[in-house]
Amino acid sequence: MKIKHNYGLLLVDITLTFxxxxxxxxxxxxxxxxxxxxxxxxxxxxxxxxxxxxxxxLLIWGGKENAFKKQVDQIQYL
Incomplete structure (x- = not known):
């Protein structure tokens, strides 16, 4: 896994499988x-x-945004 540091954040690339x-x-x-x-x-x-x-x-960010939950097959870090 390659971790990048940009904008004061830790960032990674992933492959998401669903x-x-x-x-x-x-x-x-x-x-x-x-x-x-x-x-x-x-x-x-x-x-x-x-x-x-x-x-x-689901309500997130203080009730300002909607979200939903899903289970994915796999998350692979690149």
Whole structure:
């Protein structure tokens, strides 16, 4: 895994796999104090990773934004 340091942040490139389809996401922020990862939906929509009708939306960032949870097949650090 190659860790980059830019803008005062630790960044990594990953390959995210969901339902057998993979996508490379560059410059993911490594936050060592968090237990979850947020990925903007426009970065993963091509994988088919989107909210389904039966899923609940979560409020994040003080209730200003919606999010949803998904379990992915694999995350590989490049």
């Amino acid at each position: 339902k057998g389809r993979s996508e490379v996401i560059k410059n993911m922020v490594v936050d060592t104090e968090e237990t979850k990862t947020l990925i903007f939906k426009n970065m993963v929509e091509e994988l088919g990773l989107r909210v389904e009708l039966q899923e609940k939306l």
